[in-house]
Amino acid sequence: MANSFALWTFTALSDLRPNMANLKIIGMVIGKTDVKGFPDRKNIGSERYTFNFTIRDSPNHFVNVSSWGSEDYIRSLSDSFRVGECVRIENPLIQRKEIEREEKFSPATPSNFKLLLSENHSMVKVCSSYEVDTKLLSLMHLPVKESRDYYSLADIVANGHSLDGRIINVLAAVRSVGEPKHFTTSDRRKGQRCEVKLFDEIESSFTMTCWDNESILLAQRWIPQETVIFASDVRINFNKFQNCMTATVISKTIITTNPETPEANILLNYIRENKETNVDDEIDNYMKESINLNTIVNVYTVEKLKLKALKNEGKTDPVYGILYAYISTLNIDDETTKVVRNRCSSCGYIVNEASNTCTICNKNAPRFKSASLSFDMLVDLTDHTGTLHSCSLTGSVAEKTLGYTVNEFLAMTSEQKTTLKWQFLLERSKIYLKLILSHRARGGLKVSILSCKLADPTEACRNLSGQRHF
Incomplete structure (x- = not known):
């Protein structure tokens, strides 16, 4: 009863309309970007900060959420939740999105709207366990793209240079997750990177690189040789130094861990059946x-x-x-x-x-x-x-x-x-x-x-x- 009552008080993402007031929305966080600072045009010499995330409340409906404000507010808000958690959003502003401009850098969503959070009027809270319906939890294992709409690693390797620069979907298993490497750029900006090695039934090793903290934190949760991922909208490039194709997680990317799809289940069964064989082969080789x-x-x-x-x-x-x-x-x-x-x-x-x-x-x-x-x-x-x-x-x-x-x-x-x-x-x-x-x-x-x-x-x-x- 508690779950039903809690969900009944929220507005579904499918019902969003302009000028709606006093909104309460609940959804699973399925994607999130790092905090970024930009020069404030209204206050020369100061910066405004922003980050984006994507929430989902049903199989067919998910929207992007943007928040702008002071550095303290934005960093505090960003640190308060992670991908995979359920959040409650109160009093967001509904805005019609400019598809061509915004989806160039943000995840593509089926909604015509996006949500804006105001430092003074909006609120985001992580939901307690009794507020989260099991139907919401199951959304974390449902890809945002059609389950058959992906390239296998073998397809990527076979197509080679023809995919260079393309943004595609990938289904693969995790072979290993590297240690995050921190660095400082020539203009003194701090950055990080993490290499994830993927594999499937044919390709034994394929590199996917994460450059943002949010995707690195997500990758650190993956269990090598036990985890399958569906990565929607990753960028594929030919790496001249390594002479091979690689994938990069970008701001458009949404990664679904252990997706519950027929194609993913086949791959998951494969790695489970061959896990001991993989280990035995490697030890035997050494x-x-x-x-x-x-x-x-x-x-x-x-x-x-x-x-x-x-x-x-x-x-x-x-x-x-x-x-x-x-x-x-x-x-x-x-x-x-x-x-x-x-x-x-x-x-x-x-x-x-x-x-x-x-x-x-x-x-x-x-x-x-x-x-x-x-x-x-x-x-x-x-x-x-x-x-x-x-x-x-x-x-x-x-x-x-x-x-x-x-x-x-x-x-x-x-x-x-x-x-x-x-x-x-x-x-x-x-x-x-x-x-x-x-x-x-x-x-x-x-x-x-x-x-x-x-x-x-x-x-x-x-x-x-x-x-x-x-």
Whole structure:
């Protein structure tokens, strides 16, 4: 009864009309921007402050709310609630919105109106639990766009440059949430950024960057490999430094966490079913059982190795083989590419950078002893028949391949790293591989390098001529 009575006293967003007075509105906060200051034209030398947020009270109705005022008022109001909370707004001003101008920077809404808050007349309060109807709570898991209106990460990667600068919707799972990085610009403005790694059934890692505090706070609540997000109106760009497509959260973006849609449920079930497999694969890649390389005798070309793997479809046993090929991609001198990571000394799993804990061992705290630096890189292998992309080169195998320990490598200059890289890019190597079919890996193949050494030219020529060739 309390809920029904409370809701009965509020005006629905669908009923908003100009000149309505003494309004009381209730809704869930589904989006929010940071506080910004602007020069006050009426009072030269002073600033006015503002921030915007979006509230929703039904599946089909949500509106933007703007507030202007003194710095103390605006910051206090902004700090009083977060995305995901239910708020009660009293005495807002209803204003018809200028769609073309305002929706360029604000979330697109189905309403023809927006709400303005006055420092002297309006009020915003976070609702207590008894005021919040379960129907309102469920709105937090409903995307503001049609559930099928999105690009998969594979679609974005495949379309590449054609999507550069576009604003689109994305459905993906959260692989990791980075630690917020704070910085100061050349004009002494303070800023922050946070990188979120996303993945889905096909793409294993895709970067989404948050630049505002509100989206960073939201991202910090996400549980890696357990959370799915529907991000409406994110900007897609081609990152020239990383040579890949990335997403950026902007002022128009509204992110729905764990959306209750058929498409999201399929993805959520996928990550739940594969979570333990993901962990086991990663630990297995790092802490490999000792494999006697002398037992691996079959020599392949890239083309024949792919065919062998396809014939192995449906089997769990990996394919082992030898490849005489060039390392065609080895980004050890690219400052934007991370080739060294912290791994748990107990289980070998990558330590979460944001929390500085092992997500496996923290379930049993005494197991988590320490973390150690380890090589963790992806390389491409190429011969005359094709290329194997994103092959895993990690741990002691990487150290033996490069001829340097992690600490020795970190002490090298960029020029020394570049020189080291070209020693491999120009020479054919003898590479022992472990390969399994995986629809999560690029090209459907998960390739781990067991050993990589510069090849003896005579041996390579003899084997590539057909002897002991499978």
